[in-house]
Amino acid sequence: MILRLSRQNVRQTWPAYLGAFVALVFGVVLLGVTVALIGAVARSAEADDVTLAERTELNDLSSMFGTMSGISLFMAVFVVGSTFGFVVATRRRELGLARLIGATPRQVRRMILLESGVVAVAASVVGALASTALTPVALWAIRAYGLTDLHLDAPPAWLAWSIAVPVGVAVALMGAWRSSKRASRVPPAAALREANVERRRPGVVQLLVALVCAAAVVAVAVVARDMPPLFAMVVAIFLPELLVIGVMCVGTLLLPASARLLARPFVGAHVTARLARDQLTAASRTTAALAAPVVAISGIACSLIVTLSFVADWTTAQDRAQLEAPLVVATGGNAEVADSVAADPAVAVADERRRVGLTVRGEREDVDVVDLEDAGAARGLRAVRGSLDDLHGATIAVSETWTTDAGGDVGDTLPARVAGKEVRLRIAAVVPDAPGLYGEMLVPEDLVAPLVAETPPELVFVVPEDDENPEEVRAALVAGMPDGGRVLTAEEYLAENDAASRRANSFGLWILLGPAGLYAAIAMVNATLVGASQRRRQDAVIRLLGATPRQVRHAAMWEAAFIGGAGLVIGGLIAAFCAGVVRLAVDRDVPGAATTIPWPAVLGIGGTCLLLVVTAALAGARVHVVAGRNVPEPDPA
Template sequence: MMLSLSRQNVRRNRALFAGSFVALGLGVALIALSTMLIWSVEEFTATVDPADEELLLALDDTMAMLGVVAGFSGFMAIFIVASTFGFAVTARQRELGLLRLIGATPRQVKRLVRGESLVVAAAAAVAGCVLGWLLTPVALWAMNRRGLAPGQIPLAAPWWPMVIAAGVGVSVAFVGAWIAARRAARIPAIQAMREASAERSRIGIGRALTGLLCLVGAVVMLVGIRAGNAELALALSIFVPQLLVIGLVCVGPLLMPLLVRLLTLGLRGNVLVALARENVLAMPRRTTSLAAPILAISGIAGTVILSLSFAADWDNGVTRQQLQAPVVVTGGDERTGEQLAARDDVGVADTGLLVPMGIGADGLESGDTAEGIDPEAAAAGRGTRAHRGDLSALTGKSMAVSRSFAWDAGVSLGDVVPVTFGDDARLELTVVAVVDDANTLQESVLVPRRLAEEHGGQGTGTWFVDPASGVTPAAMVSDLSRDLPDAEVLASEQWVADRDEETRANNVLSMVVVLGPSGVYAAIAIANTLLMGSLQRRHEFIATRLVGATEQQVRRLVVLEAGLVAGVALLLGSLITVGVAVLLRAPMTDGLHDVPLTIPWGSLLSIGVSCVVIAVVAAVAPARAILRGASPAQAAAG
C-alpha cells in the first residue's frame, strides 16, 4: 500500500525527484564505469603469458591507476548521492509536516519517504548501469590511445560490476533518505509547518560525533606522520581530505552560518546583500547540502593537485641533493657500459641491474622489481647512503630497502626476508641497510649486483659518470657525446631538469585520469543541486516580485545567494587544501636543504572559478525562467 503511494507520488512529482534521479544515475554510472574497467583489466591480465613481464608490469600499473580512480569516483558518488537525497527530503519539510497534520504517523512518513527513494533509486540504478556499460568501451579506447593501458583490452562481462554499482547506489540513496526522513518524522505537525520556513542550525548527537571523529582522525594522521616518508604523505593526501570533507559537512549547519556572516562582514548596508545573507542563514541545512558538492571537489581535487606538485618538488630536491656524478648517460646498449668502463677519463660509471623479485611468502607478482648495485659505485655516482645500517655490507645474500618501503612492508633492519626471483629461485635475504628514498635515482629494494646478475638482471640503461681527476664535466659531456652517438649524454643539472619536467607532465596526466571523471560528475552535481534548490523556491521568487522587487533584483539576489554558498564552500575547500598540503610538506622535505616550491595556481584557480560559474548559472537559469513565466499576481494564488 505505502509503496504504491510512493510510486504514485513520484509519478505526479517528476520534476521534484528529477534532481535525485540525475545525481544517483550518474553516480551509479561512475561507479559502474570504474568497476567495469578494473574487471576488464583483471580478466585480461589472467590471459597474459606469465613470461611477458613487460606487459604484466604495464597492466599492474594500469590496475593501480584504476584503483585510485575507483576510490575517488566511489567517494564522490556516495557522498553526493547521500547529500542530494538528504537535501530532497529536507526541502519537503512543509509537505511532510502537512502529512503529519492530517494524521499520518511518524512510521508512515518514514515508509513513504523510503518507498519514494526506492522507486527513484531503482530507476536511476538501471539507467546508470546502462550508461556505465556504454561508456566503458569508449574509456578503454581512450586509455589505449593515450598510452594509459597496454594493448587492446576487451570489455569483460559487465554483470558483476553492474550488480556492485547498482547495489551501492540504491543502498546509499536509501540510507540518505532514511536519515533525513527519520529527522522529519520526529517533528510534531505544527512545528514541522514552522520549520518549513526556517531551520534551526542544531544537529543531532550522532551527526556531531561523526563529524568530530572524522575531523580529529584526519588531524591525528596529518600530525602523526613521521619525517622522511614522502610516499605515505602522498597517500594521506588522497585519504585525509575525504575525512575532512565528511567532517565539515556533518557540522555544516553549525559552521556555515558563521562563515556566511564572515563573508558578508561590512556589506550589510546593501539591501540585496543583507537579504541574501538572511536567506542563506535561515536555511543552514539547505546551505550545507548546496555547498557539499563544491566543498568535496574543491577540497579533494585541490589537495591532490597541490600534493602532487609538492611531491615533484620533493623528488627534485632529493635528486639534486643526493646525485654526485656531474654527467649522466642514458640509452645505448651493453657496449655503452663496456666503453665507459674502458675509458681512462672516466673515474666512476655507476649503473644498476633491474631484476624481478618478490618480497615475502606470497612469491613474485607483476611489477615486483629490485635493483642490483655496487654499493661503492652507487655512493660515488648517485650518493646512495644508509639511513640506518651499513650499505657496505650489501654482499652475498643481503638486501637494502628504502625508508618508505620499510614502513609499508613492515621490514626492519636485521630482518631475514624470504624473496622470489623472476627465475623462480627462492632465497632468504638479510636486511643490512635502510636507505634514504630517491625514486628517480634508485629502486626501493636494492640487492648486491652479483646476485642480480645470477638471476637474470637487466641493465637500467642509465650510467652516472664521475670524470677522472683533471677532466672537467663539460669536456666529459663533449667527449662522450662524440664517442657514444647512440646514447644521450647530459650534464647532471640538465638531466635532473628533464626528469622533473617529465614527472610534472606525468602528474598532469595522472590528475586528468584520476580527477577527470569525478570532476565532471561533481560539476554536474553542483549544477543539479543548485537547480533543484532554485526550482523549489518558485513561490518565494514570485512573492518577492509581489512586494515590489524587480525581475532584475530577484536575479541579482539569486546570484548573491549562489555566490555566498559557493564562497563558503570554496573557503572551506581552500582551508582543507592549504592545511593538508602544508602539514604534509614538512615531513616530506625534512632533511633536505634546497627544495623548490611550485604552486600550480592555474589549476587551483580554475577549480574555484568553475565552481562559482556553474553554481551561479545553475541557480539563475531556473529563477529567470520562473520569473518570466509568471506574474506577481500569481503569488497570491500560490
C-alpha cells in the same frame, strides 16, 4: 501501499529527483566500467606471456580505477543526500498531512527510503546497460592513450552488473537515510503551517561525528612535525574526506556564518547583497546543501593537487641530495652506449643502473643491481642503518620507504626466487630514498650474475676524472655516442624526471578527479535550482514589493557568490592544512626542498565552482522572475 505511494510520488514530482537520478546513473556507469576494466586487467595479468613491467602497469591501472570509483561514489552520496534533503524540505506540508491522516513516523521514513529506492533501481538499470555499451570504448581508450599495449578482453557483463547495481542502490539509501529521519520527525501540525523556521542546531550524532573529526585534526597537528613524509602523504590524501564529513555535520551553523562574514563588506553598499545575506541566513539548510559540494570538491581536489606537487618536490630534492655524478647518459636500451662511456679515458666512474625482475615475498619486483663502489661515488649510495659492506651473496638492501610500507628492517629475511632457486635474502642495510637514482630494493651483482648479463643498463651515471671539465667530457661523449644514447647534465636529468612525474600526476588526477568534479557540478547545479524553486513565492512577493527583475537576479547572484565563496574558503582551509602537514614532513626530511604550488589548477577549481553556482542561480532567478509575473498579489486580509 507505501511502495505504491512512493512510486506515485516519484512519477508526479520527477523533476525534484532528476539530480539524484543523473548522479546515480553516472555512478553506476562509472562503477560498472571500472569493474569490467579491473576484470579485464586481472585476466590479462594472469597470462604467462605478460612481462614484469606489463604486470606492474596493469596493477597500477587497477589501483587507479578503484580509487577513481571510491572518490566518485563518495561524491555521489552528497548529490543524493542534497537532493532528498530538498525533497523533504519542500514537502513538509505534504508530509504533515500524511501524519495528520494517520501515517506513523516509521511509515513516512519508509516512504522516503522507498522513493530513493525507486530512483536507484531506475538509475541502476539505465547505468548498467550504459556501462555494458561503454566498456569496449573504455578498453579501446586505454590502449589509444598509451596506458597499456596489451589487448584487454572484457569479462562477462553480469560481473559488472552484480557489483554496480547493488552499490548504486546502497549509495541512494545512504544519501537518503538522513533525510528520511528528518521526514519522520515532521509533526502533523506542519500541514497547517504557511511557513517554517529551519533548525540550525546540529543533532547529537552530528555533533559527536564533528568532534571526532576535530579530534583527528588536533592529533594530526600535534604529530605533524614527527611524521614521515610517506605517512604524511597518505594522511593528506584521506584526511580531506574526513574533514569534509565533519564540516557537513555542522554545516547549518558553520556555512551560513561563513557566508555572512563574506557578505559583511558588501551589505552596506548594495541592498541586493543585504537581501541575499538575510536569505542565506534564514535558509540555513539550503545554504549548507549548496556549499557542500563546493567544500567537498575544492577541499579534496586541491589537497590532492598540492600534495602530489609537494611529493614531486620531495622526490626531486632527494635525488639532488644524493646525486654526485655531473653527467647522466640514457642508453635507450643499447648496451653499446654503456660500453662507449666506460671506454672513454676521461671518465673516472661509469656507474650503470640495471634492473632485473625477481620474485620477492611472492610478488614480482624490479630490483636494482648495484656495484657498491661505483654507486657510492656516482649516486651517493650509503646506509642509514646496517652496513653496505655486508651487501654480498644472499643479501638485499631496502629503502626507508620500503621499510615503512612493508615493516621489515635490518636483519630480517625475505623469501625470494633467484634464477629458479628459492633463497632467503637477509636485509643487510637500509638506504635513503632516491627514486630517480635507484629503486626500493637493491641486490649485489654476485647474486644475480646470470640475469645481469642479459640485461642492458638503462642509465650510466658519469663521474669525470678530477682534471677533466664536465662540459668537455659531455661534448666528447656526444661525439662518439652510438644510436639511442643521450647525454644529460645532472640538472637536466633531474628536471626531466620531475617533469615526467608531474605529467603522470596530472594524468592520474584527471582520471581520479574528473568524475568527482562532474558529480560536484551536478550537485551544485541541482542544489541551486532546487533551492531557487523553494523561493518562488518569496521572489514573487519581492517583485510585488517593487523589486525589479534585475534586482532579483542580482540578489540571486550575490547569494550564490557568498555561499560559493564560503565553500571555497572552507575547502581551501582544508587543503591548506593537509598541504601544510606534507610540507612540514618534507622540510624535516630534506631541508631546503623547493615548494611548487600549481596555482593554475587550484585557481581553476575555485573559478569553475563559482561560475557554476552563479550561473545556476541566475538561471533559476530568471525563470522565477518570469513566473512571478503571474503570481497573484497576496490578500492583505
